[in-house]
Amino acid sequence: MKSCLIVDDSKVIRMVAKKILNELGFRTEEAEDGIVALDRCIKQMPDAVLLDWNMPNMNGLEFLHELRKLPDGDRPIVVFCTTENDIDHIQEAITAGANEYIMKPFDSEILQAKFSQVGLL
Template sequence: MAPPADQSAAEPAPSYGRRVAPSVPTAVPSAEQQPRNCLLVDDSRMIRKVARKIVESRGYVTAQAENGAEALEKCKLAMPDLIILDWDMPIMTGIDFLAELRALNHPKRPKVVFCTTHSSVKDIHQAVDVGADEYVTKPFDEASLLAKLEIIGAS
């Protein structure tokens, strides 16, 4: 007995259970296409807001921390490309944070710019000795912070 006419042109069987090769991108995105991340570490919400506006204007995606301990935890989860760092903060100072950050020996070494009221030569040397890449004193303006980012290749 022949099958009914409507079943003779059967549809293809569904592909349940068949393995399909995953799609592979043809090109790896370049560094210019990857978003750069900046962690703003300051106990002052206003300083974080001003710094955020400046670094976001340069294409950075920002995260924030109010003290060094919070910043260290964020760095352990996802190491940023740039850190804008205050010195005097509760719980953990910027100097203590930076010393612990550099001791992690993470393969990604973020650029660090201290933004602080500490302005003596001794303080600047201490910050650089601990691992800061640049230093700007508060109050800072957009031009001075951008100049420091340019110096360290983070603009």
């Protein structure tokens, strides 16, 4: 079973994403910011990360930079999931190592399509 770390400061977003990803066959873990997420990745690297941009303590972009420096940190598929929708933010995320980018709000079809595109389904 593939694993996905859901990183978002919104408990509601984490709950919705967890329900959808569990239905798609993923084992999920949650983190409320980049610091907690980085600690989880150090303990056990997930197959995928669903990542918010705007969070306290360590934002998504900062987390992504740190993730990619870790041993095996290049392995997880990272899908940014955020309200930041301008081309500069998207380009910055992809340059930093994100594999895909989706906008909030999202639904099951969107997650399924993006996770299929990157070979996780």
